[in-house]
Amino acid sequence: MESETNDNISITSQLHLNNSTNANDRVDSYGFEMPEGYESYEKMMAEYVAVLTRRSIKWSKLLQGKVHVEKNLKVKRYVRKGVPNEHRAQIWMAASGAQEQLEKNPGYYHSLLGTEQQHDAKLEETVRIDMHRTFPENVQFRNSSEPCLQKALYNVLLAYGHHNQAVGYCQGMNFIAGYLIIITKDEEKSFWLMDSLLGRILSDYYSPAMLGLKTDQEVLGELVRVKAPAVWQAMAQHNVMWTLVVSRWFICLYIDVLPVETVLRIWDCLFYEGSKILFRVALTLILHHQAEILQARSMVEVCERFKLITQGAFTYDCHTFMQEIFREPGSLSMATITKLRETCREHIVAETPPLTTHPH
Template identity: 80%
Template sequence: MNEYVAVLSRRSARWSKLLKRKEQVEKNTKVKRFVRKGVPKDHRARIWMASSGAQEQLEKNPGYYHSLLAAEHEAKLEETIRTDMHRTFPDNVQFRNTTEPCLQKALFNVLLAYGHHNQAVGYCQGMNFIAGYLIIVTKDEEKSFWLMDALLGRILPDYYCPDMLGLKTDQEVLAELLQEKAPAVSGGLGQYPGIWTLVLSRWFICLYIDVLPVETVLRIWDCLFYEGSKILFRVALTLILHHQAEILAARSLPEVCECFKAITRTQFTMDCHTFMQKIFTEPGRLSMATITNLRKTCQEHILSEESKLKL
């Protein structure tokens, strides 16, 4: 930890120097390199807002967030969101009713506003953890709302729709990538129908919250907002590639599931600086164009299979 604190201190000084010279956060090779090495917490909200396009949307739509809160609310949406309030980070003191200020009110507002903003999605489980993380980082409801819009509307389309087509598609995309990059694991787990949904849905739907250590998740999100959803695949591939031996040693479905839980809580994932370096080397080349093409193929396959089931 002492070594990592020293790394953070050096990174913070370099970020401060970079941002002092520029009003706008540009997208270029230097900033990308800086993001991959970690965004200091003092600058994280600004970088996420700028790199995701959320800041641009906030400025284009002044007062929009507060108009959503002022509008008449759907009773069912309110009730559904309230049900999940006490389940959101129960171990985090900032979300306890006894804390002042309690972040539950801000969390409720962001989720309610987003439910009205994107009525095709409304609210579903998993969104509360994402909104909670955003509020912790930004300390601002409106910024958290627009970051939610960037994530759910542009970076992760169709993850949270009722049919979760985007999530199903990306699980198949990862399975396809593993056939190429880890054929032994892909073949070994092929004997368990639906295995990828079983072990990976939580990784993707919660964007690794409560799956990986907190600091590691924040570092992943730095890159997610800057580089897009291919980062989710890089993380998953690295976890699996790095632990192929343990996964292949599992002899039953319960053992496989337990192994996938265990590989997320190791020294490898705790050392977030080394882990983040590995996600850009271990999986090898992985372009957004490759992901886009695989998504198209996998989505066509899913829709075809679902269509057959309806006949």
């Protein structure tokens, strides 16, 4: 049944640019304003379009109109080479288990939105505050856009807050939901993809204690100690905690850290292969730019270097970058990460004082 309140708006795949943008604005195919120096980005994209066209034909033959996609080495290889945008929502839904959850729970998403009386007022307020902060540089999220994706974003975040009350809402989730909505053009699918990401793939990243996020930052430090010992020594020498330089990489899943097309290619693998991909990306950025990081002479300079290594031609050329993340860090098994997670988590828990319960 179609919702009269338009709770689950169907967003057309064509980008609608209205009077809020003028002829001088340059936006990419996702609605983001082009950064300075977009000419080099456009040149790269012109070459990348040829790659995408070839991939699209191969994907269409592979899928043959099927909704469900079985996981195997061929599909994994295809995902690593990039999912064309027209198939992206379907592959993310199938690979992450979100499609299965959607089919098992018909009507559940709409029930979470329910009536105004059922809503948590504090949750509503917290979510609403972040609406105007979410992608102000994207024309689709501006109030003057038609359709304006802020309504869809609000619904998805509110529904997720009701669904996972232990997490509710915290900053960073708005950017993730925003990307999901841009790609899926569908609130319900975006909701179930959020559930896959936050509930299974990145467990404990967004819980109040953020134990999963803290653990993975420490895991990265241990991986750097083995794979780039000089960088690890420099971090220790300048007393730089990993949370200072990589927390945004992890909590925003590289949104606003790396270029949009590169982030989406990372997410293709994140939904298919899991959180291991986040480490591969971080290690590649660090290994590839070891020389620049080692030139830093203070904590401030180290932090500055970590900002700079996410910019430039290396990260814009998403196809080459994705090839590098599976080559440069070398072997990285899930078993290794799981073992490191157990050790790091124990260490963090042992050092964290218990939360004091305050009366309401």
